Amino acid sequence: MTIVQFLVLGAAMFSFGVYGVLTRRNAVLVLLSVELMLAAVNINLVAFDRFLADQLAGGQVFALFVIAVAAAEVGIGLAIVLLIFRNRRNANVDDLDLMKL
């Protein structure tokens, strides 16, 4: 197995994630797509770690950090989505134009 295979997989997953973030209307699915992008990045990190044979295993450690941060982020994100749903009876990001002044 060459590193290219991992990189292609990572790029594909990242692209799916970007597509999901930009097109999905449901906020939950937007969050899932973000997770997909993070997973793609993790694949890249682990692949490069092995490829470069890093003695400190920096890539893997970083991947663990990303997973931890992603977990926290999802926790907060879902809580926000839940509150928005409660207040507005839907969670479509299209309807959320409050960021306009």
Next chain:
Amino acid sequence: MNAWFADLMVLAAEGKEIELSDGGVLADFVWLIPVVPMVMAFVIVFFGKRSPLKGWGMAAGTMGFVALYGTVLFLMNTFGDPIYHEGTVHLADIGSQTLGAHIGDLMAIEWGWMVDGLSIMMYFVVGVVGLLVFIYAKGYMHGDIRYTWFFASFTLFAGGMLVLVSAPNLIQLIVGWELVGVASYLLIGHYWEEHENSSAAIKAFLTNKVADVGLFIGAIMVGTSVGSFRFSEIMAVIGEGGGDSALSRFAFWAGIALFIGAMGKSAQFPLHVWLPDAMAGPTPVSALMHAATMVTAGVYLIGRMFPFYNYDGFADETRWVIIIIGALTLLLTGLIALVQDDIKKVLAYSTLSQLGYMVVAMGAGAYTAGLFHLFTHAFFKALLFLGAGSVIHAVHSNNMSDMGGLRKYMPQTYWTFLIGSAALAGIFPLAGFWSKDEILASVSYAGSNYTTAQGGAALGNFVLVIAILGAFVTAFYMTRAVSLTFFGEYKGKAHPHESPKVMTYPLIGLAAGSVVMGFLNMPGITSFFTDSVGARILAPLDHHPESIDVVLALIGTAAAVGGIAVGYRLWFADKETQKLRDTFHIPVLYPLLERKYYIDDFYMDGIVRPVRGPVANAMNWFNGHVLDFVVNGAGFLARGVGKYVYAFDQRGLDGAINASAGATGASGGFLRVFQTGRVQQYAVMIFAGTVLLVAGFIIF
């Protein structure tokens, strides 16, 4: 100190050797005496209102300091060795190649402090009398609308006088002289809401200015011909003797010019007109002005320049002018006091009369006698004014026709006023007796020693007669004032009451001074005053009698008692108070006195009006033609410039501002398209940006 001074000491002490002291550390810090009040005057202006006592505390504290310092110096000087110390700070040089006899010399402008018998005596008087008057003023000025401002100018007044008396040179003396003038202007016009009062202030100021011209000319003549304004330098030139020195050539006219200056401040006839009107100020001001500061300045100046007026070959020929002016003042103004109804004006004319005595003494060459009278007079005249103020405070009127019978209501004021009156009249053994007797003795001694140039012996005897007549008149009007104020029936409307303690205690203090101060210089018994104050001056005629001249003393006392007796007959014994007084109208003399010899009318109709009319016309013409032309021209110019400025403003500036506003609007319109509020659109833009950046990095 040069050798010349040492000679002076020996001569002045009439053969007694005098050890001089330099005053030590105490003399080094005498500069604080004028500086502290001057600084405090401004401190009171800025911080007085917010201080707990509204400025009174600072003012009284300042005077307390001066009084304490002055008293210590006075006691040291009187009971120890006489002090002589001159401190100087060099400020600047003035002059040109053509000034005076000392061609090419620059003349120094200096600030300094004099510590000698004369100035120590003045520190003492200004400090002690001033402190008592300041304490009294707390009660008298209570509730005044400009309470703090009053104490600020009052402190400035005392401070100006202290600058004057501490001056070791003529320039600083003039500075102090003018400070006193300005402060007196502020204080006389304290109640400026009434036109009369502000006029009085202006009158005082202008009359003094007329005289100041004399002082300036005299100071310039003396200063340039000596090459220095320092008194010690001037005295040194005088000490070398007359001969052909520049000073002796100018001496007569310089002496006259300086004396005109003294006539203004010391209110000598015919420049006395401002002093009675100065009664418009609050009573404490009158008290201080008539006792310690202001009017004493002229006598002080003559005292300071005394050798100049008494040395052969110098201004000794002006002496007959001085003595005649003094004699005229002493008698004429004393007579006016007889017809005044305003109690303060009676005292004001009395001050004029007493100043006449001092000037006569100075003119007669009696240095010690003149200054001793100044010294004692300060105490009893301040006492009388404060007593009058206490009465005015009680009955709310200045007029004696609204008083009467106050003896029962205000016993402390009555007794102290009585002591002051007796001292002024010269009743044994109060202070006025000793000083007046000393003047009579000196005039009689000097009269017989006059040279023809000085007016001759006849003039001396004539002045002696006038001085004795003056003593009679003094007792006469004081008896009148006491009778009308404190005896008979009360004629006013307000309910009289004794003044508060803050006012009566200063009265008691000054009464004590009026009793004891004469004992400093009893002929044949004590000579503290002569030895301390007179010690620095070589005076050929200064004469402290070895023993009392019994005949003269008896004549003087007889005159005073006679005055009291006539006054008693006319006013005191008159049970129906009004009757006899109103019938005592001698034709011709009475209207003459009532109108004050028409001097005010002459000044007004003879000088002020004729000058004022043309000056006003000239000013009007100047205003209508010259000033209006300038103003119109400026207006025309401004309009032309304005036109161009307007065009530039409309086109240039407005264009730039509108353009920038338009650009802002347009860019806003463009950018608003992108701000949709949709999170995903923003995400697209971020992603697009990222892609562009990455592409950029990869390509380049």
